Amino acid sequence: MASIKKLPNNKAAVRREKVLDAARELFFKKGYKGTTISDIAKLADYSKRSVYLDFNTKDDLFVTICLEGLEIFRSLLDEVDFENASYEELVQKAALQTVKFSKEHSEYFRMNFKEASPEILNNCDSSIRKATARLERSIMEVPVSVVKKGIADKSIPPMDPYKAAMIFTAGGSGVLLLAITGNQTLISQDEVEKRVVSTISSIKDGLRYQANHYYAAKA
Numbered sequence: 001m002a003s004i005k006k007l008p009n010n011k012a013a014v015r016r017e018k019v020l021d022a023a024r025e026l027f028f029k030k031g032y033k034g035t036t037i038s039d040i041a042k043l044a045d046y047s048k049r050s051v052y053l054d055f056n057t058k059d060d061l062f063v064t065i066c067l068e069g070l071e072i073f074r075s076l077l078d079e080v081d082f083e084n085a086s087y088e089e090l091v092q093k094a095a096l097q098t099v100k101f102s103k104e105h106s107e108y109f110r111m112n113f114k115e116a117s118p119e120i121l122n123n124c125d126s127s128i129r130k131a132t133a134r135l136e137r138s139i140m141e142v143p144v145s146v147v148k149k150g151i152a153d154k155s156i157p158p159m160d161p162y163k164a165a166m167i168f169t170a171g172g173s174g175v176l177l178l179a180i181t182g183n184q185t186l187i188s189q190d191e192v193e194k195r196v197v198s199t200i201s202s203i204k205d206g207l208r209y210q211a212n213h214y215y216a217a218k219a
Helices: 010-030 037-044 048-054 058-078 087-104 106-115 118-122 126-152 161-180 189-218
Strands: none
Touching (some): 010 037, 010 048, 010 106, 037 048, 037 058, 058 087, 058 118, 058 126, 087 161
């Protein structure tokens, strides 16, 4: 006897989407700390109990929305032509795509790079933690591949590609975080792109200086 496929519960799917829409709106507007499950339930026009049918905690909801942002960020990085660009070009292009993400999707950037924390992630369902880990690794492979190209053409001294990639990532995201704090005495929005490119270029030049000395000593 052929098995009968269970059809998706459309009411449950609609409920889940309405809850996510409400959560997204509130997290964008009020942030993680300023948003409660009660707020989300009220905006979605459901009871708190209904929200908990799909999400065990506020953290599950928050990180699920964060994952949306990471997917967008990954798609922006995918636009960079890694096959036909030099290491120097890739460094700048990846930096500019990060700036683009922070400007065009500032709420997602804030949630992922400022508000998200290991404590929040650890309180999530295991499936959400695994999905986050997979996506973060996928995103990290982009700067790692840039670094590997730099090591191959001797623009970067032999080193752990992941450590070098973290240096680039921390430098660029650090400048962007200063920009989204709203403290205009640190960095204005008009200067963001120039400051990020300048910071990344300084890191790139520093690694090239180390590479030159390393290979000169080997000669």
